[in-house]
Amino acid sequence: VEKPLRLYNTLTRRIEDLVPAEPGHVRMYVCGMTVYDYCHIGHARAMITFDVVHRHLLHRGFTVDFVRNHTDVDDKIIRRAAAEGVPALELSARFIQALQEDLKGLGLLPPTAEPKVSEHIPEIIDLVGRIVAQGHGYPAGGDVYFSVESYRSYGQLSGRSVEDLHVGDQADADPKKRHPADFALWKAAQPGEPAWESPWGPGRPGWHIECSAMSMKYLGERFDIHGGGSDLVFPHHENEIAQSECGTGLHPFVRYWMHNGMVTLAEEKMSKSLGNIITIREILREIPGETLKLLYLGGAHYRNPVPYSTEALAEALVALDRLYQAREAADEGATRVEAGVSGDLNAIATDFGEPGRDLLRCVDDFSSAFDGAMDDDFSTPGAVALLFDLVRHTNRFAALPKARVRGAPLLAKARTSFALAADVLGVGAAVPLGFFEEMKGKRLAAMGLERAWVEDRLEARAAARHDRNWPLADQIRSELDARSIIVMDGPQGSNWRVRV
Ligand SMILES: [Zn+2]
Secondary structure: OOOOOEEEEOOOOEEEEOOOOEOOEEEEEEOOOEOOOOOEHHHHHHHHHHHHHHHHHHHOOOEEEEEEOEEOOOHHHHHHHHHHOOOHHHHHHHHHHHHHHHHHHHOOOOOOEOOEHHHOHHHHHHHHHHHHHOOOEEEEOOEEEEOHHHOOOOOOOOOOOHHHHHOOOOOOOOOOOOOOOOEEEEEEOOOOOOOEOOOOOOEEEOOOHHHHHHHHHHHOOOEEEEEEEHHHHHHHHHHHHHHHHHHHOOOOOEEEEEEEOOEEEOOOOHHHHOOOOOEHHHHHHHOOOHHHHHHHHHHOOOOOOEEEOHHHHHHHHHHHHHHHHHHHHHHHHHHHHHOOOOOOHHHHHHHOHHHHHHHHHHHHHHHHHHHHHHHEOOOHHHHHHHHHHHHHHHHHHHOOOOHHHHOHHHHHHHHHHHHHHHHHHOOOOOOHHHHHHHHHHHHHHHHOOOHHHHHHHHHHHHHHHHOOOHHHHHHHHHHHHOOOEEEEEEOOEEEEEEOO
């Protein structure tokens, strides 16, 4: 019997076995973005965390229904749209488009559904109606509020009590609310805002109700996993549980609650970071998206804060470059095996001495060790460490004379381990040549260099070498090197790379 996958449940504050309601089928909802601006590196953490959860569940053979919403009706969207003089839904559509580009750039798998609030107003009105009918909600002057005192379990997720929430909120309490912690399910229409007809008059949904209504529509009234950033535990997720359980009368709404930690700006100056949020697209302009994934997945367990700095990102880029050098050697080995190179793996490992034996041991153990780390509450730092053991052993082996030819079967075996890591982490998933070309393009652009200039200098150097003008050839090599362009001379001519 296969060992179960284990995960930390915020609701029970324990590590538990994952037992979905329907065996083999996981239904998961993750809170998406409020689409009023470009996504920043904090949003990327949640996206990357749950992409890996999604990928690992698929790898473990589950059927996964993964729903992530777009909040396209919201105060911030309305304010920004008013400032720009465009309709709110036009602004949100523009940022949904930008979000999709960013996530594609990061190489994330698309969810199975991405519902928008604006397209689920009837479902939301229906759920609010059910909550009111059960006596857990009350209309007040065109708004509808949820009554926290009506629900005995309020506070179960965040560990707060209704009594605690009373303290300190009295002074600026909204007179329309029965309790200061009561929250809006429906907000009365304001001039210039998007509004829909409802039994309580024209208005729009409160923030929390959308996730209850949309998750239940796509996943059923009860489902397996609900995810989001740790900043959403209270009040958003607490309120989702209250609304959903009071609307349906079913408990628990969700079996497992998962929350990712925040991104901390480690070495950036605070003055720089304030009001100057780093967006995903800024990063993608300069480096491949897998770099940020590697920084997050290797840098911390998903529940812990992860430090972000430009130095840490640069280190991740160097590591990614080494990963692709190893993958290139492994791919080449697989190509040679397809072309007929064969050999016994133990004999090859012995022939090449310690580096051969180390690589063979690494690939033999890889899959079980990797799955073991990921089954242990998605411990990506452990999985990334295993991946980089594989990188180190592969590069050391591939650097030995004749290893790329005679050692091809062992390199081909390593390729299956790289493929597993790429499937689950989404790191090392590109074709190596494509990665190196992307790196060249983005690094040259970041340095303000033209590819044509590099190629021109390389041609001049080739001509100098042809004329046996070694001082000139060396001078051009130094000139390129000073701009981080490394020239590599091989039997098929010269190639070049950008130093990372
Ligand atoms: Zn939500």
